[in-house]
Amino acid sequence: MRWLLILALPAFWLAAADSDAGDSFLLRGGTIHTLSGAPIDNGSVLVRNGKIIGAGKDIAAPKGIKVIEIKGLQVYPGMIDAATEIGLAEVDGVRETLDIREIGRFNPQLVALTAVNPSSEHIPVTRANGITTAATLPQGELISGQVSLIHLDGWTTDEMAVSRTAALHLRIPSIQVSTRPVQPEEGAAPPPAAAPTTFAAAKQNFDKQITELNEFFDSARRYREAKNAKAAGFRPDLKLEAMIPVLEGKEPVLVTAIREREIRDAIAFADKQKIKMILCQAPEAYKVIKEIQQRDIPVILGPTLELPLNEDDPYDRAYTTPAELQKAGIKFAIGTFSGTASLSSRNLPYQAAQAVAFGLPHEEALKAITRNAAEIWGVGDRMGTIEEGKWADLVITDGDPLETKTQIRQLFIKGKAVDLDNKQKQLYEKYLNRP
Amino acid sequence: MKTLVLLTLVCTAAVFAADPPVLIQNATILTITNGTVKGSILLENDKIAAIGERVAAPAGAAVIDGSGKYVMPGIIDCHSHIMVDGGINEASVSVASMAGIPDVLNPEAIAIYRALAGGVTTVNVLHGSADAIGGRTVVMKTRWGKSAEEMKFAGALPGLKFALGENPKRRGNPAGGVPPGVVELRYPATRMGVEDVIRQAFSEAKAYRANWEEWNAKAARGELAIPPARDWKLEALVEVLEGKRLVHVHCYRQDEILMMLRVAEEAGFKVRTLQHALEGYKVAGEIARSGAGISTFADWWAYKMEAQDAIPYNAALLTRKGVLVSLNSDDPELMRHLDKEAAKAMKYGGLSEAEALSLITINPARQLMIDGRVGSLEVGKDADVLLYDGHPLSNFSKVLKVWIDGHQYFDRDQDIADRPKQEAERKELLRKLGGEPRRPAIEGGTERQTP
Secondary structure, eight states: OHHHHHHHHHHHHHHHHHHTSTTOEEEEEEEEOOSSSSOEEEEEEEEETTEEEEEESOOOOOTTOEEEEOTTOEEEEOEEEEEEOTTTBSOTTOGGGBOSBOSSSBOTTOBHHHHOOTTOTHHHHHHTTTEEEEEEOOBOSSEEEEEEEEESOOSSHHHHEEEEEEEEEEEOOOOOOOOOOOOOOTTSOOOOOOOOOOHHHHHHHHHHHHHHHHHHHHHHHHHHHHHHTTOTTOOOOHHHHTTHHHHTTSSOEEEEEOSHHHHHHHHHHHHHHTOOEEEEEOTTGGGSHHHHHHHTOOEEEOOSSOOOSSTTSOTTHHHHHHHHHHHTTOOEEEOOOBSSSSOOGGGHHHHHHHHHHTTOOHHHHHHHTTHHHHHHTTOTTTSSSOOTTSBOOEEEESSOTTSTTOOEEEEEETTEEOOOOOHHHHHHHHHHTOO | OHHHHHHHHHHHHHHHSOOOOEEEEEEEEEOSSSOEEEEEEEEETTEEEEEESOOOOOTTOEEEEOTTOEEEEOEEEEEEOTTBOSOSOOTTSSBOTTOBGGGSBOTTOHHHHHHHHTTEEEEEEOOOSSSSEEEEEEEEEOOTTSOHHHHBOTTOOOEEEEEOTHHHHTTTSOTTSOOTTOOOOOSOOSHHHHHHHHHHHHHHHHHHHHHHHHHHHHHHTTOOOOOOOOOHHHHHHHHHHTTSSEEEEEEOSHHHHHHHHHHHHHHTOOOOEEEEOTTGGGGHHHHHHHTOEEEEOSSOOOSSGGGTTOOTTHHHHHHHTTOOEEEOOSSTTGGGGHHHHHHHHHHTTOOOHHHHHHTTTHHHHHHTTOTTTSSSOOTTSBOOEEEESSOTTSTTOOEEEEEETTEEEEEHHHHHHHHHHHHHHHHHHHHHHTSOOOOOSOOOSSOOOOO
């Protein structure tokens, strides 16, 4: 009897979902920007059990399904912020609220999702502008941990998880010769001066780190062999264990590289270790176009609204990089790397728009924050476009989401209508009505 | 010798001769104060000479076809630290009004050119926020290529920076406890102490002023008396009391905003702008009644505890409740897209296009009391003018040309055309130096800090 009850439950849920639960519905009469083809005017999207059944012009409403009229409105796939610190950082200036950097230089066993706070105020604030998914990154010196891909909705981290271990995050070492003192926080006592580094010393330090990095990968390889061979005296090691999917090419490595030399070092490292690489941030990727193109390396660019790296760079250096990558046929997404004052994840669409002002085709800008991000993060079969079989991560707007004045009207994550309310809206309404 | 004299004359003429008139035709002209005009705008003798559907081109005028393009006044940033050479904080003391930003300006800071390329023509350059009463401030125009003296906005009142909350108390109450090696904590450590520092300073300033008044009276009567010692710290505060120096107060929480307004009233001066004031929306009525303006961020939040209740509706709500609001950057990156920041006040709180653009033009001009000169396109005002390839509030638009006092300081086409030449020059210099420079990890032009 007990068994019967358990078996009966899912069937009951399914039946309920079709009739009145939120995750089955037909959006009717809007412009559907599928990003897998041309926009569909006066189109519909049919969603059942949180998945897209289809998008098109003449979709009849199945019997009993909820119909949502969206005449005059636009539908887009949910936007994906390809690199953030969402959930790991609440208040930059309060260290108790930060779970971004662990101690140690080799931490492949750490998983960002573990520290994601589902109650973070950043989550509702971000999704209110149409961002439905974010990659969240641990940061550190060399291998900082596993990047997690999360939906910006869920009661728990398990419910939010799209991909617990989407990539291993590696920051390629750099030859640091900077002797410029770091400015302290306003009002804080100046930090102890960093020892000035000669180029030779910096190079030596760099070589040492590259060697250690290679040794780490080599020892992970030996570990894997020993494990597979069931070698005598084999002892499990969580750090090395976490490297196995990377060595087997099942998991990509997200490699943060800033300057041209670091990007070239990253490529050389990936070639040598035969790893699947996603280039991360890479503001000087425009100097390494040919190599990136030849190896078909995807890139997650940092914010477009960013200062040039060098004083003698053109003023629009960061604005034009997306267009240059697109012209070369390099697949790229944009990440806000949010977690600090200026880099709000909610402004992701405006990072893409700035690239449009400086030469990136409009549709490519949209793809950089939807489809490309999904494909680079290995979930292109589940999100990124409005197509049959994908999750119904949908944004309904009254205009182009790349334009600031556009309002988000409704948001669905896995077919569930998500509340657009947040702390900021509540404070606004409260104080607007203050007598 | 003759050649030299002639050369000097030619050079002088080149420097001081007014630019030839510029006529932009067929453009959409956003005047800010008088609606939108489809037509022409004439820049002549440093000023806006005419705006209308049809304006005749004077002899020698450069005529620009503005078809499909937009014209608006130069953007005014009411809070920036660009071109400050070295640190922006005289952080050793809690009252630093003897120190001055006007004396430490670097006219070659690349941030000036980058801001110009983003449409900023006037900048309120401020001291930092480490001190309850910080240093003297100055209003500049981004006349790239000129000396620091020539960039100063002649006639604009000087200012003084104040700071409340977390930043001024950090030296007395460091995050994470007292770091090793710090021998002495600096008063204040609390918001109570910040209030005390400001009240105490003005109490001293009034006594100082009274001493001078007494001495002046004696001197006028012909009595022999020793004059009081000059105190440059208190001089600046006396100027504040006399309305000769504007007060710009860095603040966040509503309680400290009201504290500041009370202290100012008690001491007998006006707060000209509350800077940041992310919780300003909580006390909009009180601020409106005090006459203080607000210069805030469009949507920054969460970077520190006192920024936790920040809302992107701040600018719109305060505007609706009668406060004069501007949007500022406090950052060399944000500074380059204040136009896009203004659009956020339409999204959050529903300001009109005109109201949104006012936040970065006429409103900061009024706050700095330079609205007779800049902040809108009106005949007789300074010819500080931007030409855009689309509507300035659209994210797909960019600045094409910038004029200040009728002189063109930025031209995107020229900037692009000059790049190969500059690259060749750079390569040649490097060849002479013997190789690529070893770049620091990050080189930003101007240091960025948490506000």
